[in-house]
Amino acid sequence: MLDYTINRILNEVVLYEITPDEWLWIDNASAAIAVFPTNERSDLAFRIRVKASKDYASRIAEAFHDRELGPAQVLFKTVRNYLGSLLEESTRQGPESAIERIAINRAIWQAEVARVIASKLHLDAELIFQMQRSIIDFDVTIRAEAIPVVSTDARHASFPITVTVVLSRAQSRSNEPLPQSEQERQALVRAVVSKAFRDRISLYTYWYQPDEMKRQLSSALAEELGRYAYAVKSLVIDPIVPPVPAEELIVADVNWTGRLARPIPFHVEAKVRMTTDGAGIYHARKLNRKDWIKEEISPALELAMHGRDFIDLTAEAEREVHEAVHRRLKDRAHSIGHEVETFVASAAIPEKIWLKPTTVQVERREYKTKNDLVPAEFEIDLVVELTTLARLEQLIQAQRLTRPNDPSDGANLAIRAAIGEAAVRAASRVMSQIEPATYFSKYERWEVPVDVAIVDDGEKNYVRNQLVWAITEELKAEFSVKSCHVSPRRVDSRVATIIRHIQQIGDVQVIVKVEPGQSAGPHHAVDATLNYYIGSVDPDQIANLIQRGEIPLSRDRLVKDLNDWTFEILNGRPSDELSSLSSRDPTSLLVQRQIEDFIDGRVRFHHGVTVGIKSISVGHSEVASATRDYNALPVKEQIAQISVVHRVMEEMQAPSDEENDRKYLRSRLDVLQRLIEANPREDDDDFRRLEQHEDELGKVKAQLADINKHILRGPRHLLELSRGTRPPEAEPQASPMQDVTPPRNTSL
Numbered sequence: 001m002l003d004y005t006i007n008r009i010l011n012e013v014v015l016y017e018i019t020p021d022e023w024l025w026i027d028n029a030s031a032a033i034a035v036f037p038t039n040e041r042s043d044l045a046f047r048i049r050v051k052a053s054k055d056y057a058s059r060i061a062e063a064f065h066d067r068e069l070g071p072a073q074v075l076f077k078t079v080r081n082y083l084g085s086l087l088e089e090s091t092r093q094g095p096e097s098a099i100e101r102i103a104i105n106r107a108i109w110q111a112e113v114a115r116v117i118a119s120k121l122h123l124d125a126e127l128i129f130q131m132q133r134s135i136i137d138f139d140v141t142i143r144a145e146a147i148p149v150v151s152t153d154a155r156h157a158s159f160p161i162t163v164t165v166v167l168s169r170a171q172s173r174s175n176e177p178l179p180q181s182e183q184e185r186q187a188l189v190r191a192v193v194s195k196a197f198r199d200r201i202s203l204y205t206y207w208y209q210p211d212e213m214k215r216q217l218s219s220a221l222a223e224e225l226g227r228y229a230y231a232v233k234s235l236v237i238d239p240i241v242p243p244v245p246a247e248e249l250i251v252a253d254v255n256w257t258g259r260l261a262r263p264i265p266f267h268v269e270a271k272v273r274m275t276t277d278g279a280g281i282y283h284a285r286k287l288n289r290k291d292w293i294k295e296e297i298s299p300a301l302e303l304a305m306h307g308r309d310f311i312d313l314t315a316e317a318e319r320e321v322h323e324a325v326h327r328r329l330k331d332r333a334h335s336i337g338h339e340v341e342t343f344v345a346s347a348a349i350p351e352k353i354w355l356k357p358t359t360v361q362v363e364r365r366e367y368k369t370k371n372d373l374v375p376a377e378f379e380i381d382l383v384v385e386l387t388t389l390a391r392l393e394q395l396i397q398a399q400r401l402t403r404p405n406d407p408s409d410g411a412n413l414a415i416r417a418a419i420g421e422a423a424v425r426a427a428s429r430v431m432s433q434i435e436p437a438t439y440f441s442k443y444e445r446w447e448v449p450v451d452v453a454i455v456d457d458g459e460k461n462y463v464r465n466q467l468v469w470a471i472t473e474e475l476k477a478e479f480s481v482k483s484c485h486v487s488p489r490r491v492d493s494r495v496a497t498i499i500r501h502i503q504q505i506g507d508v509q510v511i512v513k514v515e516p517g518q519s520a521g522p523h524h525a526v527d528a529t530l531n532y533y534i535g536s537v538d539p540d541q542i543a544n545l546i547q548r549g550e551i552p553l554s555r556d557r558l559v560k561d562l563n564d565w566t567f568e569i570l571n572g573r574p575s576d577e578l579s580s581l582s583s584r585d586p587t588s589l590l591v592q593r594q595i596e597d598f599i600d601g602r603v604r605f606h607h608g609v610t611v612g613i614k615s616i617s618v619g620h621s622e623v624a625s626a627t628r629d630y631n632a633l634p635v636k637e638q639i640a641q642i643s644v645v646h647r648v649m650e651e652m653q654a655p656s657d658e659e660n661d662r663k664y665l666r667s668r669l670d671v672l673q674r675l676i677e678a679n680p681r682e683d684d685d686d687f688r689r690l691e692q693h694e695d696e697l698g699k700v701k702a703q704l705a706d707i708n709k710h711i712l713r714g715p716r717h718l719l720e721l722s723r724g725t726r727p728p729e730a731e732p733q734a735s736p737m738q739d740v741t742p743p744r745n746t747s748l
Helices: 002-010 054-064 071-093 098-104 106-121 182-200 203-208 210-228 279-285 289-304 315-336 350-355 390-402 412-431 436-441 463-479 493-505 539-548 555-570 575-580 586-607 622-631 633-653 657-678 684-708 714-723
Strands: 023-035 040-051 124-130 140-149 159-169 230-237 247-257 263-274 338-347 358-367 376-386 481-490 508-514 526-537 609-618
Touching (some): 023 071, 054 106, 098 106, 159 210, 203 210, 279 315, 350 390, 358 412, 436 539, 463 481, 493 526, 526 555, 586 609, 622 633
Antiparallel strands (some): 023 040, 040 124, 247 263
């Protein structure tokens, strides 16, 4: 029996049916995967198709032969075993699961499995892994709201913070899994955030440094979540609104009352800045910054203003007050977790403007000179800077008593009026000693800059310099002026009226008949025409013009005087000087200057204005005109001849009736001659017509000859005509059929 069994086993034959060169599909196949290092188990679904080649039929049968497994099971076992080896090898490369690693290496592993099937089972194969869900899920989002945190410098209070954390798989591996429930993950994040605040984050960072806070929290979360093989991909912190800005400009006004019982409002502008370690202190004390500034300023002012009042506030005193207030605020600011930068700490009193250059305008007014009838009129601009307000104490106190409810401008109006009155007093004293002529002619010297400290006595004589010096000294003596710039400006409205009247006169033309020196009679007299322009008012004569009234100058009187003075300066001068006045040669210009100086001097003295000569023209005497006419006779004759030629040329160019008549007579003459030649002369009628034609022919020739006497042709006729002779062509020719008439005289 045993031998039979052994013999049967040894002689067992298994037959395999192989269909070559056709693809065989297997859908919905699966392989159970188990990874030993991670103890992962999973089912992998795939589909496969294989094709056998008849050349490898015996090898295929041997490869698929198995006493316990069928061909399909052999195929699936081959796939499962090779995938298992790939997964075990890849577990050392990252924390992903088996399915995730298959998904990552899908294309490569499909090709490798197909290669193994071809190598071991001798089949052509194509394999596709079927992934049923989204395999890779690296990101985990955790949002924790209103986490109460306590900062390193504010243990007395907690503050809420809301964070959103996005985690991603790290490259490291971990045997400790990330909590799966949402509650556990939130608890993890809350614990990490709370611990980070207790250990490393201040309240200042929480309020004002969001980037630094985010960096610290990201670092703490990364340290804690690293043990789960996760990294912080992103961290978002909901906005946090601090109760106060980190830096703030505080403006405060604090009243202080001195010995003169006048409240002085001190204006303070300070920039307060919270220090990085001061947020906890500030929050614990619950301070209002502006109230704190006011509380700290009062003691500082008590120290700085000890023994002083508003009239003692010079520029130096204000700097001391500023420094005292700044020191006080700076020292006290550290106690509330701040630092202070003081920009302004000064008394806000209106009268303080006089400690800086301030403009005062004195309106124009008249000032009496030595001549009461001729006042000076000017306005004064002042720029005044005082060293102290002590000299103004009475004015300021009087204003406080009379107008206690109007502190906006203080006593500045009264101070401005007092300074203006002092300037007017000084100017009045100076002008009362000034002659009007000096005021108008020596007011200032433009070539030299005006300076109060002029050492040249000649410069001090100018009126403007005297005014500047007197006003400056008056203000220094009365108001303790530190610096003063005085600028008097002349107005003199009366002078302006006079100037406008003179400008309306315009230019004046004078025509005088004068005889040159050694004249033989009136026939040698010439007409001289001079055009004068009226210039400006003579400064030395302004006073006289003002005394004459608003119309100090009559045009008629001026014209008459100019006629008289022009005749006076020109009459009796040599004839060559008179004749050369119209030219521009040097001698003529010198004579013109002498005439102009003479006339200008007379007009200045008698009328108070300047004049100048715009132009001069001198005519010819009767003798000179006759000589010129006699010398011009040949030229006139030539001009007359030329005019005759022009007239004749114009007549020749224009078509005339005589020319038309001549053309007609010539054509008539030709017709009559042809009729006479064509007459047959046979009967009486022929001879009668012949006689008529011959008579008419004689008349036509006579008319034609008469017309030819009046027509001149060619340049030769014009030349003879200009010489006063008759052209020979124009001589009438005697005709047997007409009377001979004497020729016309066509000479000039």
